[in-house]
Amino acid sequence: VLKVFKLLHRTRQEVFKNDTKALEAARQKINEEFRSNRDETSEEKINEV
Template identity: 65%
Template sequence: MGTRLEVLRVFKSLHRTRTAVFKDDHRALTAARLKINEEFRKNKNETAEDNIKKMIQMSTSVETVLRQSVLQVEHVGENELLLRPRESLLLENVPYCDQPRKKS
């Protein structure tokens, strides 16, 4: 029963990530929902524990890539794009320095 709960947890987590990453983009939200559901439905009869663990790991990796690498960009004009980064993707801007800082 533990494996089933883990699969459901990953399934729900992927859908939460999908809604956060593709916020306000109905076409991408629908495509991602269909793809997630299709992949889980395709493998619903899998019984080999090792294969299930590998698929759970793959799902977790996909979620990580979506959260850390995907940016929303919207066409505003003919030659203009609007970048909508999520708060989690914004990092502190630290200027480059040739000389390493001395530890105190």
């Protein structure tokens, strides 16, 4: 899961390279989604998300 989290942030940096507002919005959304599912233990649910 941590590997995917880091990959999403690296991808965000490439995709929104020169757009600081989009970079920040994407960062917040990625972090928000990971926080909301932080305590998930079901492998099926994790793969779904």
